[in-house]
Amino acid sequence: MTAYLLQGVRPLGGEPTDVLVGDGTILVIGATAAGTAEATEAERLDVSGLVLLPGLVDLHTHLREPGREDAETIASGSRAAALGGFTCVHAMANTLPVADTAGVVEQVWQLGRDAGYVDVRPVGAVTAGLGGERLAELGAMAQSHAAVRVFSDDGKCVADPVVMRRALEYAKAFDAVIAQHAQEPRLTTTAQMHEGQVSAELGLAGWPAVAEEAIVARDVLLAEHVGSRLHVLHLSTAGSVEIVRWAKTRGIDVTAEVTPHHLYLTDERVRSYDPVFKVNPPLRTAADVEAVRAGLADGTIDTVGTDHAPHPREDKDCEWAAAAFGMTGLETALSVVQAAMVDTGAMTWADVARVMSATPARIGRVGDQGRPLAVGEPANLTVVDPDARRVVVPADQATASVNTPFAGMELPGRVVATFLHGRPTVMDGRLVEPAT
Amino acid sequence: MKHLLSASDLSRDEAVLILDTAAAMAATQERAIKKLPTLRGRTVVNLFFEDSTRTRISFETAAKRLSADVINFSARGSSVSKGESLKDTALTLQAMGADAVVIRHQASGAPHVLAQSGWTRGAVLNAGDGTHQHPTQALLDAYTLRHHLVGLRAATDPVGRDLAGLDVVIVGDILHSRVARSNVELLHTLGATVTLVAPPTLVPVGVEPWPCAVSYDFDEVLDAGPDAVMMLRIQRERMVDGGFFPSPWEYTRNYGLDARRLARLPDHTIVLHPGPMNRGLEISADAADSPRAVIVEQVANGVAVRMAALYLLLTGADHMQGETE
Ligand SMILES: [Zn+2]
Numbered sequence: 001m002t003a004y005l006l007q008g009v010r011p012l013g014g015e016p017t018d019v020l021v022g023d024g025t026i027l028v029i030g031a032t033a034a035g036t037a038e039a040t041e042a043e044r045l046d047v048s049g050l051v052l053l054p055g056l057v058d059l060h061t062h063l064r065e066p067g068r069e070d071a072e073t074i075a076s077g078s079r080a081a082a083l084g085g086f087t088c089v090h091a092m093a094n095t096l097p098v099a100d101t102a103g104v105v106e107q108v109w110q111l112g113r114d115a116g117y118v119d120v121r122p123v124g125a126v127t128a129g130l131g132g133e134r135l136a137e138l139g140a141m142a143q144s145h146a147a148v149r150v151f152s153d154d155g156k157c158v159a160d161p162v163v164m165r166r167a168l169e170y171a172k173a174f175d176a177v178i179a180q181h182a183q184e185p186r187l188t189t190t191a192q193m194h195e196g197q198v199s200a201e202l203g204l205a206g207w208p209a210v211a212e213e214a215i216v217a218r219d220v221l222l223a224e225h226v227g228s229r230l231h232v233l234h235l236s237t238a239g240s241v242e243i244v245r246w247a248k249t250r251g252i253d254v255t256a257e258v259t260p261h262h263l264y265l266t267d268e269r270v271r272s273y274d275p276v277f278k279v280n281p282p283l284r285t286a287a288d289v290e291a292v293r294a295g296l297a298d299g300t301i302d303t304v305g306t307d308h309a310p311h312p313r314e315d316k317d318c319e320w321a322a323a324a325f326g327m328t329g330l331e332t333a334l335s336v337v338q339a340a341m342v343d344t345g346a347m348t349w350a351d352v353a354r355v356m357s358a359t360p361a362r363i364g365r366v367g368d369q370g371r372p373l374a375v376g377e378p379a380n381l382t383v384v385d386p387d388a389r390r391v392v393v394p395a396d397q398a399t400a401s402v403n404t405p406f407a408g409m410e411l412p413g414r415v416v417a418t419f420l421h422g423r424p425t426v427m428d429g430r431l432v433e434p435a436t
Numbered sequence: 437m438k439h440l441l442s443a444s445d446l447s448r449d450e451a452v453l454i455l456d457t458a459a460a461m462a463a464t465q466e467r468a469i470k471k472l473p474t475l476r477g478r479t480v481v482n483l484f485f486e487d488s489t490r491t492r493i494s495f496e497t498a499a500k501r502l503s504a505d506v507i508n509f510s511a512r513g514s515s516v517s518k519g520e521s522l523k524d525t526a527l528t529l530q531a532m533g534a535d536a537v538v539i540r541h542q543a544s545g546a547p548h549v550l551a552q553s554g555w556t557r558g559a560v561l562n563a564g565d566g567t568h569q570h571p572t573q574a575l576l577d578a579y580t581l582r583h584h585l586v587g588l589r590a591a592t593d594p595v596g597r598d599l600a601g602l603d604v605v606i607v608g609d610i611l612h613s614r615v616a617r618s619n620v621e622l623l624h625t626l627g628a629t630v631t632l633v634a635p636p637t638l639v640p641v642g643v644e645p646w647p648c649a650v651s652y653d654f655d656e657v658l659d660a661g662p663d664a665v666m667m668l669r670i671q672r673e674r675m676v677d678g679g680f681f682p683s684p685w686e687y688t689r690n691y692g693l694d695a696r697r698l699a700r701l702p703d704h705t706i707v708l709h710p711g712p713m714n715r716g717l718e719i720s721a722d723a724a725d726s727p728r729a730v731i732v733e734q735v736a737n738g739v740a741v742r743m744a745a746l747y748l749l750l751t752g753a754d755h756m757q758g759e760t761e
Binding site: 318320321 | 541548549552617
């Protein structure tokens with residue numbers, strides 16, 4: 001296997017140094033790297049001044065395969081992930097068929113290996129068919145080759161409190177986590193956007209913050225009662241941040257996620273009636289954006305998950321009410337986090353590594369991802385040019401869908417290189433075909 | 437003015453221009469030969485994704501009296517039936533050479549999508565979108581208010597005047613009402629003071645920045661002596677969640693307009709309703725048929741206002757031409 005010498009790179013944005021990568025691991029860090037025997041054979045990359053991060057880990061990706069290959073395939077989504085700096089993504093279970101059996105999760109896992117751009121970790125459904133009524137075979141999925149450790153009905157809420165309680169309890173046997181899409185269904189039956197001043201004016205049915213907060217509050221109390229781990233997906237409101245903050249002070253084993261779009265966009269965007277801004281949970285107010293940024297910065301929110309949700313063009317090329325919920329995000333996530341958190345001074349690159357790599361890997365129990373940048377650790381790495389600026393062009397992205405809300409916007413930062421177990425998947429900002 | 441999508445598109449002067457143009461149009465409708473040659477050779481498409489015979493006929497009559505060719509196109513919306521999409525329908529109409537598209541759609545914002553998409557080059561005129569806007573309804577209400585409360589009441593010609601100083605009360609299902617949203621904006625633009633009256637369940641969360649007052653007490657508002665009371669239809673078809681009020685009888689007791697409430701009003705106060713009415717629910721027969729009610733007039737004014745809107749959109753005129761004076 002080829003070795004790579006990253007010259008002048010700044011690990012976690014710190015002091016420039018050389019990093020030698022080979023054999024799937026980090027071999028040397030420091031000025032001595034260039035003088036080692038392996039370095040003489042190594043491909044040298046002048047990445048001076050660029051930031052080195054552990055490969056990004058997404059706990060929340062919709063890859064759509066099997067079933068909706070018109071929107072995305074595991075191969076196309078994997079390429080998008082690599083270009084976005086990811087080395088591991090968790091594929092949500094709301095496929096057709098639903099990933100609620102060992103067979104489906106193993107298929108997804110195998111297709112991810114075949115694609116070869118990122119480690120694809122399947123998420124298993126909590127309930128059979130995402131029906132919310134009876135548990136799927138969590139044990140079979142956990143014990144399969146896919147070794148599922150994250151279960152979620154994402155797209156739907158596990159609304160029945162008894163089913164949620166049982167899921168939280170049962171998952172303890174495999175050290176797995178239940179990742180909840182917190183949405184009280186009765187409060188959101190016709191919901192189209194955040195309920196507030198903008199929805200009142202636009203005449204679109206509201207998705208009230210309380211519909212999220214009520215479930216988050218219930219679930220942290222359930223998790224406390226049964227002593228289980230809970231992960232709150234795409235937390236979007238100031239109230240949810242407060243509830244999670246309170247739960248953590250009580251010692252409840254809860255983690256929470258925010259998406260890049262909830263860190264950056266508000267419900268004011270809906271005034272255009274452009275369905276590219278239609279997402280679930282919906283874009284919230286500026287006060288909510290401020291609260292989730294503060295929550296991410298102070299550790300109340302643990303991770304950034306993309307909720308990459310590709311849709312075919314026809315599902316967005318229509319009136320708002322008829323459009324599908326969801327936005328793509330893999331290829332813009334790091335830039336949006338840089339814009340919202342790093343460039344504003346709220347977080348450092350070390351913090352970014354924590355919320356986009358180390359913590360999601362720990363929550364998903366992915367042993368060889370999200371590791372420290374240290375000798376002997378697996379070489380899952382991302383090199384970012386933080387000074388680059390780019391305009392988002394949907395058609396230029398690797399994802400098979402074009403529903404990015406950032407189209408036409410200028411964002412900071414560019415992923416220059418991504419290494420998956422020591423092999424480059426991205427070089428000079430372009431995909432590197434895996435050797436077959 | 438390229439499109440008419442929302443009452444908020446209109447400045448005070450633009451709104452007054454439309455009302456003045458409508459007055460001129462109405463005058464021509466007193467003649468034996470009502471038809472004007474103004475839009476000869478132009479094509480107006482009535483694109484109705486939601487059934488509304490009365491609104492469609494009003495627009496159709498308006499277009500025909502201006503000598504436009506009219507195509508009526510009834511479609512079923514993609515959100516409801518997965519029928520033909522808005523996009524394909526619009527492209528079809530574009531191929532037919534539509535100069536203006538009058539669109540009624542059950543989805544809020546559909547006219548905006550049509551206007552911004554590039555799917556049609558024609559002017560887009562919103563004839564009611566979901567629970568969002570219905571600007572020509574607000575214009576015909578404003579026209580009716582001006583005619584009675586500025587013109588007849590002072591025995592003057594109201595041309596050039598706005599609605600400054602008038603107190604208008606709008607009562608009923610504000611939450612689901614595009615008529616209310618349009619009227620709040622337009623009447624405010626024209627200088628009127630608006631008070632909304634409804635049970636709290638039918639007032640949208642987020643109403644605070646609207647340029648109006650909100651009350652839950654109909655009788656108290658009536659005792660303040662408003663110049664006009666506009667009753668909204670209770671839209672049972674939009675109340676899929678149900679439970680907005682305990683019973684029709686309780687609603688009628690607290691928010692219905694009946695003879696008893698009518699008697700509390702000053703003599704000059706008029707009663708409006710956009711129709712179709714639920715007699716016995718939001719309005720009693722006594723109130724609907726009283727001399728104060730201008731409901732039938734609203735229908736006639738609707739044609740004049742829509743003639744004015746089509747004329748101004750399609751000719752790009754910022755003042756009335758001699759031919760219709
Ligand atoms: Zn979700």
